[in-house]
Amino acid sequence: MNQLIMKEIFAFKGQNEIEFHKKFGTKEACLQYLADRKWKNGFTCPSCGCTEEYFTSEPFHKRCKKCLHHASPMANTLFHKLKFGIEKAFLIIFKMSATTKSISAEQLAKTIGVNRKTALAFQHKVRLAMQSSEQYPMEGEVEVDEAFIGGQEESENRGRGAESKTQIVLAVEKTGLFGIKRVYARVIENGSTSELMTIFEKHISKTAKVLTDKWRGYLPIMNSYNIMQEKSQPKENFQTMHQCIQQLKSWIRGIHHHVSPEYLQAYLNEFCYRINRSIHKESIFDNLLNRMALASPCYLNNLKKNYWK
Numbered sequence: 001m002n003q004l005i006m007k008e009i010f011a012f013k014g015q016n017e018i019e020f021h022k023k024f025g026t027k028e029a030c031l032q033y034l035a036d037r038k039w040k041n042g043f044t045c046p047s048c049g050c051t052e053e054y055f056t057s058e059p060f061h062k063r064c065k066k067c068l069h070h071a072s073p074m075a076n077t078l079f080h081k082l083k084f085g086i087e088k089a090f091l092i093i094f095k096m097s098a099t100t101k102s103i104s105a106e107q108l109a110k111t112i113g114v115n116r117k118t119a120l121a122f123q124h125k126v127r128l129a130m131q132s133s134e135q136y137p138m139e140g141e142v143e144v145d146e147a148f149i150g151g152q153e154e155s156e157n158r159g160r161g162a163e164s165k166t167q168i169v170l171a172v173e174k175t176g177l178f179g180i181k182r183v184y185a186r187v188i189e190n191g192s193t194s195e196l197m198t199i200f201e202k203h204i205s206k207t208a209k210v211l212t213d214k215w216r217g218y219l220p221i222m223n224s225y226n227i228m229q230e231k232s233q234p235k236e237n238f239q240t241m242h243q244c245i246q247q248l249k250s251w252i253r254g255i256h257h258h259v260s261p262e263y264l265q266a267y268l269n270e271f272c273y274r275i276n277r278s279i280h281k282e283s284i285f286d287n288l289l290n291r292m293a294l295a296s297p298c299y300l301n302n303l304k305k306n307y308w309k
């Protein structure tokens, strides 16, 4: 039997913002919470790999016994080189996880008193932590379809404006008749088989029963996945999928107004993360904080299009 006794650590639960402010009103409370997660399996020196600690007078920090390397709770996590107070960072993470629709960079800038660019850069780091682990492919009934996001609104005068839109492919795992259990979405260059294949490889089990429309791009994928095709008819089929696409479009339009194609994948990650955890809302903040604490640091210059999985 394993004799290792794990330290019981406090985990914030729920969506109550007053409770959140009570708990995380000070820098110390936030650093403690982060340190508990970063070192929940003990300390390992990032410099020499030693696991023994030496005394340090700085609270929540660790010092390596062998090389005396000093490790702060924020170093080498997604909080690395944070440009504002950690209390503000915690509030951003709370708003992006525990609320239903999250918050725009503009609104955030006003709420926490930083400039829009700074708020947006940190939000992108949070979105990085929201990326799927790709460990749990979708099972059961799955619908796959493509959609166009952004660009000019469709209007009679301007035509469909599809040239300025970005194409995405979505997969929805159904529950009940029209319920959404999980959703994943990816930006694609076009509707070719190789582009469509990525969502299958990353997110769909080979035993899932997949439904697509009659688009021929899916035909070669039938060799390795269980796919049925049906002609898409409004209000007749693909209701769950269409409901999900509408939800995504109205979220982008309503909260973010405009999303550049370069960063669209980041927003898709965020949208899917919240839906996929809607039945675990109680622990969603803690889950995301854990991910932020255990992820490698990311520099803003790296947050380019191809960075997003």
Ligand SMILES: [Zn+2]
Pocket (backbone or CB within 6 Å): 045, 046, 047, 048, 049, 050, 064, 065, 066, 067, 068, 069
């Ligand atoms: Zn060391």
